[in-house]
Amino acid sequence: MSEFTRREFVKKATAATAITATTLPVWAIPEKRDPVKIGLIGCGGRGTGAANQSLTANADAVIWAMGDAFQDRLTSSADTLKNEQGDRAVVPMERRFVGFNAFQQVIDSGVDMVILTTPPHFRPEHLAAAVKAKKHVFCEKPMAVDGTGVRSVIESAKLAKENDTNLMSGFCWRYAPAMRATYGHLLGGSIGDIRSVFATYYTAPLWTKARKESWSDMEWQMRNWVHFDWLGGDHIVEQACHSVDKINWAMNNATPITATAIGGREMREGPESGNVFDHFGVVYEYEDGRRAQLHCRQMPFCYNDNNDYIVGSTGTCTVNSWTGSPEIVGPTPWEYTGEKPNMYQVEHNELHDAIRGNRATINDGHFMAQSTMMAILGREAAYTGQKVAYNDALNSTTHLGPSKYEFGELATPPIPEPGETKLNR
Ligand SMILES: NC(=O)c1ccc[n+]([C@@H]2O[C@H](COP(=O)([O-])OP(=O)(O)OC[C@H]3O[C@@H](n4cnc5c(N)ncnc54)[C@H](O)[C@@H]3O)[C@@H](O)[C@H]2O)c1
Secondary structure, eight states, rough: OHHHHHHHHHHHHHHEEEEEEEESSSGGSSSSSOOOEEEEEEESHHHHHHHHHHHHOOTEEEEEEEEOOOHHHHHHHHHHHHHHHGGOOOOOOOGEEEEETTTHHHHHHTTTEEEEEEEEGHHHHHHHHHHHOOOOOEOOOOOOOOOHHHHHHHHHHHHHHHTOEEEESSSSGGGGGHHHHHHHHHHHHBBBSSSEEEEEEEEEEOOOOOOOOOOOHHHHHTTGGGOOOHHHHHHHHHHTTTHHHHHHHHHHOOOOSSEEEEHHHHEEEEEEETTTEEEEEEEOOOSSSSSSEEEEEEEETOOOOOOEEEEEOOEEEEEEETTTEEEEESSSOOOOOSOOOOOHHHHHHHHHHHTTTSSSOOOHHHHHHHHHHHHHHHHHHHHHHHHEEEHHHHHHOOSSSSOOSSSOOOOOOOOOTTTTOOOOO
């Protein structure tokens, strides 16, 4: 059978088994469930975690192939997965791929599903290839680092819908039961009409990997991808996109028309800090005059906060992302008292249920593309110092990063200068 036909068979046969096992003639019940073959593309911290969660979600799943730009990252992920999951996670050497084309080799290796967890720069290309090959996809946030990438992601999401393949994003708060209940309450009118949202993502800086003599510029930048706008999108896109996604959720996925922003580098210095900013403040403006604001900061020794402060016409809600405990104040106070399972595990439980046909096909395309684009819009408003229209940022011709992927010389991109940096550059 072709891969797609085989997958359809797995899905339909399993659904049939689940729903009508007692009524089907014996010949129609598959003796054993086919394994769901997973390909891991980007074998770092999150990819290894997601692969682990996928295996935990589905006893019939196996890690079939692995791909990474670097051998050492792949080997260390393979060792961790073997220790944690045993034989189902052991990938033979011939299906371990290294280099810039590893993603395609994984996709072509006979997998049913891929986990896309490289730095976000590569996501649009990897997603397009996976969806074109009719694979189910779990892809981490953010989905891209520029409007060019988001346009590609929008096309991939459409194609996944046409193909009826699953497309799940790593905007994990959308899968946290406490958050689902909270945003369900808010959008159901529990604090009246939502008038504004202010979200914070104040944290310390992330890691830095000291440069080795043997590393080319390209390797050094890729191993330190969070410090380079072309690889990670800057921290507003790479980290605070979770808060942007919750703004988007509270605004019922309405598209903002413009953003204005401030931002800069107050404390980052030296080549190891690449070209990214360390703080941003963004105001998103909506068609109906509402505004939403985002502050994010990566500075050491400062006050940390990751909250969404939502103001409605009859009450307020504060959502603490780290504790997952919302506090609604108003005429109908409400508290979340349900379970708080690991949201990363919930993602994979639901994805595997959908792959097995036990629930509707998942397609996170709309919000995952829009939340990523809103974060990019905020960054562009800060980088350029201009009021930027959402559609102009989405349709920008900017494609961050080198035109060719190869290990060798690569200058650190310039630090953006508000008032000088252009939207199309
Ligand atoms: N949802 C969440 O809470 C959450 C948490 C952590 C990370 N993430 C996201 O997951 C992604 C990965 O983050 P991470 O923390 O695992 O980073 P990481 O550096 O640990 O892992 C990235 C891996 O991708 C590999 N890689 C780089 N370029 C590649 C390419 N072109 N082809 C194949 N492999 C390539 C790297 O060598 C590395 O092993 C990011 O988009 C990040 O924002 C999400």
